[in-house]
Amino acid sequence: MDTETEKIGLIKHINHEHIDAVNRIGRYFDADNSDEKTIGYQLLDYDAQACYLAKSIHGQKQGSLRIAFKCSGDVEAQILYLSYAAKHQQGQFPLIRNLRRFRCLSKKLVSPHICRLHWSAYEPLGSFPAGYAFYVSLQRHFIAKPEAALDQKQMAVSRYYTLRRSYPATHNQPAQMQMDIYIHGDSYGSQWVKALQEGEVMSTIGEYDEQLNIINVDYPYVLVGDETAYPAIAAFMERLPDHQRRQALLLLFAHDASEISYFDDIDGFKDIRQLLMVYPASDLQPAQQAIWQHVKNHMAKATIWGALEIKRSQVLNQWLSRHTDIAPHQIRLKGYWRQK
Numbered sequence: 127m128d129t130e131t132e133k134i135g136l137i138k139h140i141n142h143e144h145i146d147a148v149n150r151i152g153r154y155f156d157a158d159n160s161d162e163k164t165i166g167y168q169l170l171d172y173d174a175q176a177c178y179l180a181k182s183i184h185g186q187k188q189g190s191l192r193i194a195f196k197c198s199g200d201v202e203a204q205i206l207y208l209s210y211a212a213k214h215q216q217g218q219f220p221l222i223r224n225l226r227r228f229r230c231l232s233k234k235l236v237s238p239h240i241c242r243l244h245w246s247a248y249e250p251l252g253s254f255p256a257g258y259a260f261y262v263s264l265q266r267h268f269i270a271k272p273e274a275a276l277d278q279k280q281m282a283v284s285r286y287y288t289l290r291r292s293y294p295a296t297h298n299q300p301a302q303m304q305m306d307i308y309i310h311g312d313s314y315g316s317q318w319v320k321a322l323q324e325g326e327v328m329s330t331i332g333e334y335d336e337q338l339n340i341i342n343v344d345y346p347y348v349l350v351g352d353e354t355a356y357p358a359i360a361a362f363m364e365r366l367p368d369h370q371r372r373q374a375l376l377l378l379f380a381h382d383a384s385e386i387s388y389f390d391d392i393d394g395f396k397d398i399r400q401l402l403m404v405y406p407a408s409d410l411q412p413a414q415q416a417i418w419q420h421v422k423n424h425m426a427k428a429t430i431w432g433a434l435e436i437k438r439s440q441v442l443n444q445w446l447s448r449h450t451d452i453a454p455h456q457i458r459l460k461g462y463w464r465q466k
């Protein structure tokens with residue numbers, strides 16, 4: 127892919143996924159931002175030294191501003207850092223939303239490297255849509271008050287994990303839920319899972335609705351994901367009506383082919399069309415071709431949802447927008463983690 131196409135894709139991604147950060151940067155660095163409610167900002171362009179934001183008032187374009195980058199790293203990291211710096215200068219940190227506590231009932235491997243954590247909730251749990259995720263503090267014995275401000279350190283040691291299943295409270299036991307975590311190397315999340323003891327208490331300090339349920343249901347699904355997205359894909363597949371599940375295609379990435387056994391407990395999984403791509407998959411060409419061939423051969427149109435490493439999700443997104451007829455609003459590819 128040429129650099130210009132890559133740049134356009136990245137700008138689109140940042141305006142789509144990080145528009146709050148872009149707006150925060152605009153408001154903070156723009157000397158003339160008197161009326162917050164009517165002013166909006168969009169990333170227009172970037173170079174090695176700075177980003178350029180387009181400013182609009184009541185939706186009407188009102189020129190642009192240049193904001194110098196403050197640290198090294200790729201453009202996305204620079205934008206997020208500028209947003210963080212703006213917040214920090216204003217003495218603002220994200221607030222803890224929906225503080226919940228859970229007690230660990232059990233942990234077990236459900237595939238070679240995916241560990242299922244089963245939790246008992248201290249408060250009642252509602253029902254959650256597929257892909258719903260909790261922002262988990264991995265600090266042991268974390269004590270916080272609802273709506274307290276999270277500092278940078280707490281953010282660094284928190285991770286999103288998808289709610290795989292939840293069970294409402296019954297007359298003799300509290301509500302319960304499961305999360306499935308991919309363990310790799312000595313990462314912070316992996317160390318936390320390995321050290322976790324039954325009976326230990328976990329705090330979740332934020333929540334995220336992936337809104338998988340509202341993506342277009344008229345066209346068959348192509349669900350794309352690596353190990354971190356398996357829980358969302360599994361939860362979503364379980365909720366699809368039979369006919370839609372049979373029409374879907376799963377395009378699964380794995381570091382080890384045996385990880386696919388994760389899906390063994392889904393009824394009828396073996397009958398679902400699935401393609402497994404085993405890493406190293408730095409070359410996404412086979413995956414791109416597979417999606418496109420499948421759409422051409424089996425589907426008039428498709429709805430694509432997926433989550434994988436952030437750069438790979440961008441590359442895949444750009445390729446699909448450029449080389450296929452699938453409308454951009456029918457493609458939603460998310461970055462769930464960052465390769466360092």
Ligand SMILES: Cc1cc2nc3c(=O)[nH]c(=O)nc-3n(C[C@H](O)[C@H](O)[C@H](O)COP(=O)(O)OP(=O)(O)OC[C@H]3O[C@@H](n4cnc5c(N)ncnc54)[C@H](O)[C@@H]3O)c2cc1C
Nearest residue numbers: 259285286287288307308313314315354357462463465466
């Ligand atoms: C909405 C949402 C839902 C999520 N749901 C889940 C979930 O249900 N289960 C789950 O396991 N994760 C899930 N994730 C990802 C999770 O939040 C972490 O980002 C991810 O697990 C990496 O954290 P870590 O502490 O293991 O590694 P990090 O501290 O982020 O990275 C440490 C090192 O490990 C490498 N690395 C990180 N992740 C991977 C990986 N997957 N494969 C190979 N190398 C890697 C990095 O390149 C880096 O070198 C979700 C993310 C989001 C945004």
